[in-house]
Amino acid sequence: MVVEVVAGVGVLALLTVVPGPDMAVVTKRAVAWGWRDGLRTVGGIVCGLLVWGVLTVVGLAAVLAASATAYTVVKLAGAAYLVFLGAQSLLRSRRGRAVPAAVARAGAAKGSPWRTGLVSNVVNPKIAVFYTGLLPTLAPSGMPPQAGMALLVLLHGVLTLLWLGGYVLVLAKARVFFERPAVRRAMERLTGVVLIGFGVKVAASQP
Incomplete structure (x- = not known):
């Protein structure tokens, strides 16, 4: 069973480090x-x-993954949200609304960052397809199926926390560079384009 868990974690780790909407x-x-x-x-x-x-x-x-209508509704909602976030970044960069360094260090922000992360994942139907299609095949055979899938979900959460959390800390190390107005505007534009691109990709995706 340990070997199966390690193999499952390996697959989840590969999927976690692939750049996607979460990283953007x-x-x-x-x-x-x-x-x-x-x-x-x-x-x-x-x-x-x-x-x-x-x-x-x-x-x-599984119901969502099997229903074309439900999948399309959630897919379009997720795509619209990503496009909205991207448009926000582009508008902010055009207006020159750079956030002062002291404000950024204090953690002040427009809107809830936790809610932004939560919504961006909850309205991503690809996760439902991924979990329902892949987790059952990765679940350890020595455990009840539901318990095995629950274990993998928890491990996936830990991997995501470590990977994206580490990525944030790397960005923090380069804080002085990113606090330059020109660099900040360029990053706003880049992430805006990337988010809109992911939104279009999600809208065009199939189950």
């Missing part, structure tokens, strides 16, 4: 408002994973 959202918050805000965003993302994990264990996520 974290970059947006951390660069604009500081590392504390970035870590709170990571916390919201992990909570979003746990929400999908609970739904998967009780079988509700």
Whole structure:
């Protein structure tokens, strides 16, 4: 069973480190408002994973994954949210609304970073498809299926917390660089374009 758990963690780790909307959202918050805000965003993302994990264990996520209509509704909501976040970044960069360093270090921010991370994951139907399609095949055979999937969800949450949390701390180390107005505007524009790109990709995706 230990070997199966290690193998499952390996697959989850590979999927965790692949850049995606989560990393773009974290970059947006951390660069604009500081590392504390970035870590709170990571916390919201992990909570979003746990929400999908609970739904998967009780079988509700399978309904979403199997229903084309439900999948489309959640998919479009998620795509719209990512595009909204991207547009926010682009507008902020055009207006030159750079956040003062002291404010960023104090962790002040517009809106809740935790809610931003949570919503960006809860409205991502790909997680439902991933959990319902992959977790059952990775669950240790020596455990009841639901317990095995719950264990993998918790491990995935820990991996995500460590990976994105470490990423935020790396950004914090380069704080002086990112606090330069020109660099901050460039990062706002870059993350805005990336988020809109992910939104379009999510909208065009299939189950």
